[in-house]
Amino acid sequence: MLVVTVLRQSKKFTPKHAQWIHKQFAPFESICLTDAKHIDGVKTAPLLHDFPGWWSKLELFNPNHPVLGQQDLLYFDIDVVVTGDLQELMNEAKSFTMLSGLSYTNQCNSSIMYIPCEIKEFVWNRFMANPQKHMDECDTPECWGDQGFLSKITQPQQWQHLLPNRIFSYKVDIAQPSMLGYEALRSNGRHLGVPPKDAIVVCFHGYPSPWKTGLSWVPFFSVKESISGKIKAWRAKRKAAK
Template identity: 75%
Template structure:
C-alpha cells in the first residue's frame, strides 16, 4: 500500500504546526512529511535534498533515489487539504493520478497525487534535465507551477473521474456568496457551505487557507486562527448581505 506523504518547505505561510495539523487528520495511516525541518513533534520526517523554491519542492517526491521515499508508491496531500471522510479509497489507486483542473481548467492540479514508483524516473529525469528552465516557463495560467510542468509531460488519471462525487474544491463546490473566498467566476452554484455527506476531502487552493475560515467542519488549528476566522467570516457575511440589498 502507498505511503502517505506531505511536503513542507518552511515559510511564513507554512510551518511545522501546519504539518502537524494535516498529519493528525491521517489517523492511524502511516505518513511522512518531506521537509527542510530537522524535527516535527509527532510527525515522521524525510529530508528535502534540494533547495527548489516553494511548491517546486514537490518535485522531490519523484526522486527515485531518495533514501526514504524513492522505492515507495506515494499518496501525496497538500498541507491545506481538509479530510472529511475515509481516505482508504485513495490508497487503492494503481496509476499516476492527479486532480482535474480547479482554478486552471487546462491542466491538472497537484494538491492530491498518487505517485507510483513506475513514473518517478521519467518525471525526475525530465525535470532535472533543466530545472531552472522548467521553473521559468511555468509562470503563466496555461502552464502554472509544478502542476503545469507535470500536466505537460504526463497524462494522469483524474481523481474526480476515479472517485466521482467524493472529492471537492472549497472555491468550486462549497463556498456560498456570503463566505470567505467566494469566487463567482469559479463557483459551480451548488455550494451549501458544508461538504456533502460522502465527501472524502476538500481542497483549498488560494485564499483562504482552511484554518483561516473559522468553519466548524475544519479541524481545529489554534485559538487565534479560530477567533480571527470567525470575525472575518462575519464581516464577509455582512458585506455580502449589504451588496445583496443594494443590488
C-alpha cells in the first residue's frame, strides 16, 4: 500500500505544501501525483490529464498510470494533519473507503481514501466516458465535486465506522467559538479545542488551512505563516470575547 497525495499547483497549494504533508508520513513510503516536475525531498509521479482543481484526484483511479496504476493507495489531501500512526488506517482498509460526510452529510468526503486496485477501472471508465459532463453535474451541495461523483457511483466503507473517534474534522469536532474558522452551523458542539490523544488524523476542509491557524499542534510550515496564524487566532479570540 502506497501513501499518496495530489498536487495541482496553484496560488493556494505549492510544492512547499507537498513537502509539509509528506514529512508527516514518515516512515511510510509516499508519493505525490503532481504537475510539478520536481519537489525536493518528495517522490513524484506525473499527472497525465488537465483536470481542474480537485478533479485531478480522479487520476488516482487510472488503472494504466505508469507509476500508480497497479498500486493500492492510501490517499490524503494536502491540508490534513497527521497526529497518530497511519498503520492503523492501513490495517483496517479492506475495500474502497472514504470519510462520511463532513461538510455535506448526504455524500462521502474524499479527504482520506483507501483506493484498492480492483475498483480503479470501474471508477476511471465511468468518469472518462464523459469527464466534462460529470464535472458540470457535480456542482451542487447535493453532489459536490469529485466526492459527489464518487459517492454517486460507489458504496464505500466509511473511515469513521472502521475507526470510531480516531479521525476528526477541525470545523466539526475541534474548533471552539474563540478559534479561527469556527462555524456554529458546522460544529457538532464538541468544541474539543485540540485533537484527542488517540486521534490519527485531523481533516481541514475549507477555511482555514492548518498552516494558517497558529495552533501549536499543527506541524510548522513557515515563520511567516506561524506569525500570521497567531495574529489571526488572537483576533478571532478577541472577537469572540466581545
